[in-house]
Amino acid sequence: MGKNVILETIAREMKTGVLVLDKAGQALYANPFFLNSFPFKGAIDGKKVNEIIQNVNLLKNIEGFLNNRGGKSSDIEISDGGRFFNVHIVPIKEKGDFSLLLFLQDITEEKKVETIKKDFVANVSHELRTPLASIKGYSETLLDGGMDDKETLKEFLRVIDRHATRMARLIDDLLILSRLESHQMAIISAPVELNDLIFTTTKGFEKQARDKGIAISAEIPDDLPKVMGDRDRLEQVVVNLLDNAIKYTHSGGSVTVKAKREDGGVRVDITDTGMGIPSGDIPRIFERFYRVDKARSRELGGTGLGLAIVKHIIQGHNGKLFVESTPGKGSTFSFLLKSGA
Ligand SMILES: Nc1ncnc2c1ncn2[C@@H]1O[C@H](COP(=O)(O)OP(=O)(O)OP(=O)(O)O)[C@@H](O)[C@H]1O
Ligand SMILES: [Mg+2]
Structure with missing residues (x-):
């Protein structure tokens, strides 16, 4: 040749x-x-x-x-x-x-990855710095004599504890995400009874809902087929979605979980009568650290990782995820999973 x-x-x-x-x-x-x-x-x-x-x-x-x-x-x-x-x-x-x-x-792709990495580090540092600054501020005040007053001591320790819990949660969420993203966390595929999973999880949120004046309920048919998946991961999905539904709903509202057969699988809808999400923000809410109202979400203890985790877990199960939302009226987050043996 x-x-x-x-x-x-x-x-x-x-x-x-x-x-x-x-x-x-x-x-x-x-x-x-x-x-x-x-x-x-x-x-x-x-x-x-x-x-x-x-x-x-x-x-x-x-x-x-x-x-x-x-x-x-x-x-x-x-x-x-x-x-x-x-x-x-x-x-x-x-x-x-x-x-x-x-x-x-x-080199467009490399550039993109580079930017994502830079943004990620900046976001993480910022999210960790905020609670850390509070912990430092309050502990310094205590050491400067504030601890002599028993009431102040108690109150400040509570604030410190709350911020430390928040940092711990942020780090847990980051570790979960990083394991999901690097595929280190294998999705165990075994038949899972969603019926039981949803009832237990919903029960776990009853106190939180009651304290906020929100009615919470689950409507699930008894003959719901099992789905194939990892029970703990799926529980995390329901926990994150319920946490949001309660967090972004005002007192007097309601949160409902429904499940039914659909497309040879099971569809779960988590509906709230909360503040809703503007349509322009919907495509972005599954991104890491994305929050519609940053100040408000942070006040509620959020870092914007919950839905990123949900997306990864549902994708890992080859499932589907949908959102429907009307600002001022409420939102429905739904996922669809294949049914198992
Ligand atoms: N049910 C909902 N109603 C209204 N807005 C929502 C709802 N669920 C999510 N959002 C919006 O989407 C954003 C991203 O949600 P996500 O769960 O990822 O983060 P977060 O709740 O702010 O923090 P985290 O879940 O890490 O505690 C929220 O900040 C909020 O603005
Ligand atoms: Mg959340």
Whole structure:
């Protein structure tokens, strides 16, 4: 097989853009990946580089190489039409002649991951700093003489305890999420009786609901089929959804859990008559740390991880998750699971 055929095939199939320029800055060759990354009309043959590339930064670099007839190969990062590229520029010299090779790599995904990581660290630090600052403030006041008064001591210790509990919960939630995301937490698939799970979980929330003046009830048919899944994880889903339903419903409202057969599986609806969620926020509420009203949610002790955990668990069960909500009227969070043997 001819070397040229092999080289051409490589250039055609590779997921790196290649552009070759001559010493006058005219295009000699571009592979399909390059052409698709920098769309322009017609053939590139004979065109000047500034007719092909609009990116000012990249053009300036290329012109530098052309003017100097050489230089050290270098890398520059550019963005074009919402995508990010790394361009590796390599000058080649041969017998007084000169050309420039450009290798273009799409690094949009890496950039995204980088941003998510940065945001994540910033969010976690912020969420931990808030309760920590309170713990520090209150304990300092106590040590500065506040503890001499028994009432103050008791009150401040309670605040410290509440913030410490919150930090512990945040760390627990982060660990659960990180295990779910790295697939370290295998979903145990065994038949689970949702009937029993929902009744027990709902019972666990009765006091919290009563204290807030909210009626809570569950309506589940006796002949509900079992679903395949991990009981503890599914319980976490119901706990997180019930916690939200109560948290975001005013006194005098109600929270209802219903389950029924649907699509050869089981569908669970958790309905509240609470504040609801604006439609623009709905697509984002399953993101980590996303809260519709940050100040309000934090006041209620929330960090915005509950629904991210719910989403991961339901996805891990190959189930479906839906939300319907009307601001001022209430919300229904539903999930659908396959039924088991
Ligand atoms: N039933 C609901 N009614 C109204 N808003 C809701 C409801 N459930 C969730 N939300 C909104 O979605 C956001 C994200 O919910 P999520 O459970 O992930 O976080 P959180 O409740 O704020 O904190 P956490 O669950 O970590 O304690 C909430 O802050 C709230 O704004
Ligand atoms: Mg929550």
